[in-house]
Amino acid sequence: MKNETSRLERLTASDRFLLLWDDSGWAADIGALGVLDGHGLLDSDGRVRIEAVRRWLEPRLEGVPHVRQLLYRPRWWLGGPLWIDAPSLDLADHVRVHPVGPPGDQSRLLQACAELASRRLDPARPLWEVWLLPGLPQERVGLFLRMHHIMADGIAAVAAFGSLLDTAADAPNPVAPSWAPTPMPTAGELLRDNLRRHARRLARLPVGLAHASDLLRRTRRAWPAWRELLAEQRAPRTSLNRPVGADRRLGVLRSRLEATSQIAHAHDAKVNDVVLDVVAGGLRELLSGRGEHLDGLALRAMVPVSLHREQRGQEGASNLDGWMVVPLPLGESDAVRRLDLIKAETTARKRNAHPQTGSGISQSMLFQRAFLHGFAHQRFINISVTNVPGPPVPLYLSGAQLLELFPVVSLMGNIALAVAVFSYNGQLNLTAIADQNVCPDVDVFIHGARIALDDLARSVSEYGV
The missing domain is CATH 3.30.559.30 (Nonribosomal peptide synthetase, condensation domain)
Structure with a gap:
């Protein structure tokens, strides 16, 4: 039972709030647009060596939270949304090329990024993408990284994106760890987990009432921020x-x-x-x-x-x-x-x-x-x-x-x-x-x-x- 519960990672209240953005019709993505010195990324015809980039990225994926996971929304009596392992991860679905139109200037680069940012992430796949954007002057290549906001906030996203990159041009290539997906939890496991979470909340209720003064003090401390908003x-x-x-x-x-x-x-x-x-x-x-x-x-x-x-x-x-x-x-x-x-x-x-x-x-x-x-x-x-x-x-x-x-x-x-x-x-x-x-x-x-x-x-x- 203990192992069953420990592997179920439900979304926090903050994450669920971000997920409601999607339900309301607004994409909740965060990302970064960069420019790379692309001399080593391009072949003689100016095309990105995309397979080499995918091979380079694969062993670095482990530093990104939920990079191999899907967001699963069970039926309401089975509890809130949670992360589950994807059956497989095909980097061809996540690391792709989108050429910048001529003349390849800043305006065209921003236009290409805006176009990609306007697309919704596919919920049937892990919620992240890496785009290489060739076509810039001086053999430079644009880089657009994005993930769903529920994967990380701004500080955590910086760490996640940073883990995909090296701090030296000649950094050694890490060994990709072996990975096998954890089986999807059954309806019974989800139901038991949901009931346990509700039981813990009910058990904490008397403690919360006994410490009502602490709750009141926290509420008073938070009120100025709520009043601001x-x-x-x-x-x-x-x-x-x-x-x-x-x-x-x-x-x-x-x-x-x-x-x-x-x-x-x-x-x-x-x-x-x-x-x-x-x-x-x-x-x-x-x-x-x-x-x-x-x-x-x-x-x-x-x-x-x-x-x-x-x-x-x-x-x-x-x-x-x-x-x-x-x-x-x-x-x-x-x-x-x-x-x-x-x-x-x-x-x-x-x-x-x-x-x-x-x-x-x-x-x-x-x-x-x-x-x-x-x-x-x-x-x-x-x-x-x-x-x-x-x-x-x-x-x-x-x-x-x-x-x-x-x-x-x-x-x-x-x-x-x-x-x-x-x-x-x-x-x-x-x-x-x-x-x-x-x-x-x-x-x-x-x-x-x-x-x-x-x-x-x-x-x-x-x-x-």
């Missing part, structure tokens, strides 16, 4: 917040981590404050270009907060994200004054507890379904901004150096523009992910973000740094 104020109406469709458009902004850190240090701020200020500058440019009024306007940004340090070692925790809502003062045109306002907000809000997504009342499926039911018309937040630290050293795929890397996240509800920032090997790169129909002018946002970053960089000399 649900009760602080309504998100302003803008042309950005429209129900999202399936098609995507991407824009990217390159910067250096050291330069951004210098800006933050000069203004006694954090790198994430600088990122939020740059995003606010991009939003100013975008909305003003659409003729919208900016006076006194403050858009509400959802900023995920990683809880990996706070909840290290939590069992089955593939997703350990909380949130913080930060107002972005678009009405302030000066980038330095805007940074001061954002810094004050984040400093105050970081003092609050940040409950994990899917914790407390949000563990309830009824709450999760009710929350998402009206999310296409919600007025809680205007935009999502994610900043994830990545590896500080260069990475290699089959000996080919990864030259740059950009994050790619998903959209949901009526949040038609999301921004993700990723550090890699001294770079700090920003990606704007937009709904094609709601935000075809994402390049205007990128232009405004660049102006804001340049203004902040010029301000550094004024502070004597």
